[in-house]
Amino acid sequence: MAGTPAPLARALAIAVWRAYGGGNGSWELFQLQCRKAGLEWASEPRYYVGVDLGQSRDPTAIAVVRRVEPPGPIPEDDFGLKPKPTYARGSVEWEAEQRRLQNNAAPE
Secondary structure, eight states, X not given: OTTOOOHHHHHHHHHHHHHTTTTXXXXXXXXXXXXXXXXXXXXXXXXXXXXXXXXXXXXXXXEEEEOOOOOOOOOSOOTTOSOOOOOOTXXXXXXXXXXXXXXXXXXX
């Protein structure tokens, strides 16, 4: 069929959709049944699987994804871990930094 995505693209779309909250309504029910049986699950699944079984002319595709949270902002006091900017000698930024360093080092 023209215009339809490839099987792997469909499987990947399903896996990403599940990783970001789509179709996970039964997870709470699963955890409840596990608790009733005396089993405890530490957290939600780490990996999500998307499957496109294909048809007679399509291959079957399986995609596995892991949900990753974006990194948070860097705090102002980073304990010296934040990389310091370096400027090319003679650039406008370098000259401004040199003036700032001279002003900070001047005796009062």
